[in-house]
Amino acid sequence: MSQQLIQVSDLRRSFGATAAVDGVSFEVAAGEVVGLLGPNGAGKTTTIHCLTTLLKPDSGTARVAGFDVVAQGAEVRRSIAVTGQFAALDELLTGRENLVLFGRLLGLGRQAAAARADELVDRFDLGEVAGKAVRTYSGGLRRRLDLAASLVVDRPVLILDEPTTGLDPRSRRALWEVVRELRDGGTAVLLTTQYLEEADQLAGRVLLIDHGRVAAEGTPDELKRQLGGAVCEVRIEDPRARAVAASQLRAAFEGLTEDEDVLRLAAGSGTLTEVVRRLESAGVEADDVTVRRPTLDEVFLSLTGSDDTEKADAAGAGR
Amino acid sequence: MSTATAVPASGLRQFAVLAARNLRQARAGRSVGLTVVFPLTFFAGFMVVFQRLMSDYGIAYEQFLPPAIVVQTTALVAMSACYLIAGDARSGLISRYRTLPMSAVVVPAARLVVDAARAAVAVAVILVAAVLVGFRFTAGAARAAGFVLLAVGFAVVLAAGCAALGLGARDPEQVYSALTLPYLVLTTVSTAFVPVDAFPGWLQPVVEVSPFSAQVDALRALSTEGADERVWPALVWLLVLGLLFGAAAARSFRRSR
Numbered sequence: 061m062s063q064q065l066i067q068v069s070d071l072r073r074s075f076g077a078t079a080a081v082d083g084v085s086f087e088v089a090a091g092e093v094v095g096l097l098g099p100n101g102a103g104k105t106t107t108i109h110c111l112t113t114l115l116k117p118d119s120g121t122a123r124v125a126g127f128d129v130v131a132q133g134a135e136v137r138r139s140i141a142v143t144g145q146f147a148a149l150d151e152l153l154t155g156r157e158n159l160v161l162f163g164r165l166l167g168l169g170r171q172a173a174a175a176r177a178d179e180l181v182d183r184f185d186l187g188e189v190a191g192k193a194v195r196t197y198s199g200g201l202r203r204r205l206d207l208a209a210s211l212v213v214d215r216p217v218l219i220l221d222e223p224t225t226g227l228d229p230r231s232r233r234a235l236w237e238v239v240r241e242l243r244d245g246g247t248a249v250l251l252t253t254q255y256l257e258e259a260d261q262l263a264g265r266v267l268l269i270d271h272g273r274v275a276a277e278g279t280p281d282e283l284k285r286q287l288g289g290a291v292c293e294v295r296i297e298d299p300r301a302r303a304v305a306a307s308q309l310r311a312a313f314e315g316l317t318e319d320e321d322v323l324r325l326a327a328g329s330g331t332l333t334e335v336v337r338r339l340e341s342a343g344v345e346a347d348d349v350t351v352r353r354p355t356l357d358e359v360f361l362s363l364t365g366s367d368d369t370e371k372a373d374a375a376g377a378g379r
Numbered sequence: 380m381s382t383a384t385a386v387p388a389s390g391l392r393q394f395a396v397l398a399a400r401n402l403r404q405a406r407a408g409r410s411v412g413l414t415v416v417f418p419l420t421f422f423a424g425f426m427v428v429f430q431r432l433m434s435d436y437g438i439a440y441e442q443f444l445p446p447a448i449v450v451q452t453t454a455l456v457a458m459s460a461c462y463l464i465a466g467d468a469r470s471g472l473i474s475r476y477r478t479l480p481m482s483a484v485v486v487p488a489a490r491l492v493v494d495a496a497r498a499a500v501a502v503a504v505i506l507v508a509a510v511l512v513g514f515r516f517t518a519g520a521a522r523a524a525g526f527v528l529l530a531v532g533f534a535v536v537l538a539a540g541c542a543a544l545g546l547g548a549r550d551p552e553q554v555y556s557a558l559t560l561p562y563l564v565l566t567t568v569s570t571a572f573v574p575v576d577a578f579p580g581w582l583q584p585v586v587e588v589s590p591f592s593a594q595v596d597a598l599r600a601l602s603t604e605g606a607d608e609r610v611w612p613a614l615v616w617l618l619v620l621g622l623l624f625g626a627a628a629a630r631s632f633r634r635s636r
Contacts, residue, residue, distance in 0.1 A: 112478045113478065114477055134480060137481075144474055144475065144478075148472050149470070149472070161396060164392065164393075165388060165396055167392075
């Protein structure tokens with residue numbers, strides 16, 4: 061096992077009566093990407109803020125590059141590169157000037173900062189806009205520049221809070237590419253995301269965070285297996301035909317649920333063929349038959365339970 | 380990507396880099412212009428309305444009023460410091476600085492040095508206007524220089540307090556308007572516009588201990604052959620508030636909430 065660059069143990073942080081982070085533990089090794097996946101308000105950003113010394117944990121410990129985030133904040137700050145949830149840039153300056161500014165603040169000499177800025181402008185495909193003031197940038201451009209700004213100097217630990225929110229697909233892919241390169245170079249990367257796909261693409265290990273706790277942990281594949289894989293949905297608008305179809309399908313499958321005009325059941329291999337065969341023999345014409353991956357909503361609902369029992373049941377049917 | 384290994388930046392360089400940026404921000408925002416418009420208007424209005432009345436009481440208002448306008452101006456410079464730094468906090472820039480290896484004093488200090496420059500320019504503008512209506516430094520160049528230094532010092536000290544507030548604020552407009560009330564109270568309940576015996580008896584002790592009164596009285600003493608005893612209270616206030624607000628600003632930056 062290689063060196064653990066982030067070590068979080070039973071981390072807790074409350075805001076008033078709300079426990080934003082309620083006993084989270086995990087580790088990130090050098091050369092590893094770990095994803096914190098969860099909905100808004102799950103406690104991802106609070107965890108990140110504790111690790112980046114923006115917030116003080118109530119209890120538990122967090123060490124970054126071996127340094128305690130409370131007792132050795134200055135050392136932690138020398139070990140991390142951070143991209144926050146909102147692009148933290150100087151609106152007044154141009155994109156390139158921002159990169160030079162952060163390079164200078166981080167200890168690069170005038171020439172080194174300028175050279176590094178040019179390099180990052182190329183790397184992040186910012187050439188056309190590098191000379192324009194940041195206040196004229198689109199959201200996606202800001203995110204790209206923001207990430208570039210956090211990579212002005214090399215750090216052993218990279219922390220990204222929802223780095224691709226608001227990015228177009230091309231920029232998202234470019235960013236993933238950069239993260240992979242850094243990982244291969246030995247950087248420990250911790251990122252939060254709301255997108256299952258992103259965790260899937262990037263993270264060697266994923267922690268599902270909900271209500272400040274780790275609801276599940278594993279490789280993306282392990283988690284998907286745990287979630288029961290795909291869902292088959294049959295949409296029939298005619299209520300009489302739908303009732304016939306439902307009784308036919310209930311005879312063959314367990315856990316069929318109805319949600320307005322949709323019949324939903326867990327899909328394994330051969331499910332789709334069987335569903336189509338049964339509908340044909342019953343003489344029912346479906347408006348739509350699809351097999352799809354569970355949505356992130358369903359993933360969470362199935363793993364964490366929910367106030368919304370109907371949806372939870374639907375997701376639970378995927379098991 | 381190639382490696383860019385950085386030596387830890389010295390605090391001095393970080394200070395210089397950020398001060399240059401803040402200066403640019405001040406110039407782009409024409410912030411001095413905005414800070415002097417209100418006091419100049421006020422100055423003109425008060426001169427027109429009260430000059431003759433005050434001269435009936437034996438007060439040369441063109442000599443009495445400008446130090447008050449200077450104090451008013453320096454307070455406005457300080458308040459705009461709050462606005463500017465709260466804007467940086469809102470944009471996330473301050474949060475990024477907080478995750479960088481930077482000493483807690485760098486960001487506030489780079490703010491305050493530019494505020495000092497802004498205050499100096501604003502005070503100069505007010506003094507030119509004052510001289511045009513008859514204000515004079517009657518006690519020589521040294522005391523005139525002392526006048527400007529004290530005025531700028533007061534602006535910096537107030538700006539430190541305002542920066543401490545601004546660093547913790549989420550909304551620049553909100554925190555700026557919240558400061559308007561104390562600003563109005565502190566400038567009016569002081570010897571800025573009328574002498575202390577013009578206030579009702581119960582309010583006079585409050586007026587006398589006000590740091591704003593101390594500041595205005597000291598500026599008046601420095602613009603004329605005033606007694607040195609009228610300057611000392613302002614210097615004591617400057618020191619006390621400077622330590623207090625300076626510590627608050629650094630603390631507000633490196634605050635682990």
